Amino acid sequence: MPAPVIEATGLTKRYGDFTAVDGIDFAIQPGEAFGFLGPNGAGKSTTMRMIAATSTRTSGDLSVLGFDPADHGPEIRAQLGIVPQADQLDEELRVIDNLIIYGRYFGLPVPYVKRRAEELLEFAQLTEKRRSRVDGLSGGMKRRLTIARGLINSPKAMLLDEPTTGLDPQARHVLWDRLFRLKEEGTTLVLTTHYMDEAEQLCDRLVVVDKGTIVAEGSPSSLIRQYSTREVLEVRFGSAHNEAASQAIEGIGSRVEVLPDRVLVYADDGEAAMSAVHERGLRPITSLVRRSSLEDVFLRLTGRSLIE
């Protein structure tokens, strides 16, 4: 097996009394799409910043592309593509110049950067916006430009912090398509997200993080197999009655979970569970059977939803 691109052991970050990242271990292989899935404040962004050597760790070991980020920041960032959570584009420069100047920050030769910028503009589907001002771009366009910019140095790994947060569904799908192409071309992707559908779409492997610690690790499907049933029955009885109804449901399926607005019944056969609920004389207002998702895994592991 080739050496991991990024490897952490006991990685910890404390700000005063607050422990943002609490002794996590992970290893990311070349060409892999690796995700950190967790709610806001779980320590995902802090971990990303430590990988990019823009934040120094408090303790533990971290190796990025064979370097220690504590004293090789520029060497590491020379080989990384960083896409921060909020698009930090240079509003004083036009779209194409954002790419060109960014390439120059890496010390790449100017003729090469100019040629490469045009290609990346096409990849980001922004060729028509070549001479536009950045502040006139839509949210999706800005994010694509930020990703194109992060590719200017042909990075060994891309760090994407919440790549689709704040985008509308269509823009998200366009972006996922672009990221998928990068993955196909063998770029290592490291991303954080609090969207389980994004993690399922893009990640080969992920860690579920909560309160600075890793609570589970695996591929999306293996995590679902391990921590959830094949299907989930969702029934709603109205917010005042869910609690009481769940008592009556207890025993159907392998597990019952009560949320404020609905009751989740975990069962390998959702339809059978639904019939069982009806046999007990319960009449939910709405009901639906769906496949288990990472959301269910997270709920099982932490007792909380991803998006609160």
Added chain:
Amino acid sequence: MTGQRATQLHATELLEAPAPTVRGPLRGIYAGNTRSVVVRGLQVMARTNWVVVLTGFFEPVFYLLSMGAGLGALIGTVEFYGVDVEYAAYIAPALMAVSAMNGAVYDSTMNVFFKMNFAKLYQQMLSTSLGPLDVALGEILLALFRGLLYACGFMVVTTLMGLNLSWTAVLAIPAALIVAFGFASFGMAITSYMKTFQHLDYVFFLMMPMFLLSATFFPIEVYPQGFQWVIQAMPLWHGVDMIRQLTTGLIQPSILMHLLYFAVMIVLGLWFTTARLRALFLR
């Protein structure tokens, strides 16, 4: 749509970014690519900021015309190192030092504050192989370039007005850059502590008395001895006296002390700024 085509990501020979080769104590904070920061600044300055550059040039010219020509007619001459100097020729070098200071301070406080807190420019730069020292040096060089423009423009005006009394006046341009370097290197470090635009007022509150009292418009011998020492501890006085020695040709050994003062100021300022950028962006 182009979605069906290849992504073109391999259409050219892909180049990886060169690994920074800086060794020694600066490793990790300096990538030796200050030039890219300067290029970015010049590109923006060329398109959007040239009006600001122009106004900065006119300010000392207006002072020179009103005080030098106007007041100068009433005052006549002022003694400088034992020689009587025409009043306009006395204040012109001081205004040049002030203009170098103002340009450098404006760039390293207002502009840097905006780039740091609103444009998030430094976060962008520090997502690349650049280190904080590349960014700090680049910003300071940009401030110096602006200072150079001011100094050259002002030099043309004073030469036309016949206020440069010796060939050594040419050296006033590099001297003005040294003054600007000193102020810019400190200004950026101080800006890093500021949280709101109101904090910038403190800076301008300090600069105003320094401008008026540092032997700009009259010799400091008019003050009691104790207050003279206070003035002589301030950087602007060293700048004014240094540039005045050069434009009048009355060069004293003390010019070496002035240079030493700024050399220390520049080194301390750069060290301070880099430490602050590191604390802010690489924590």
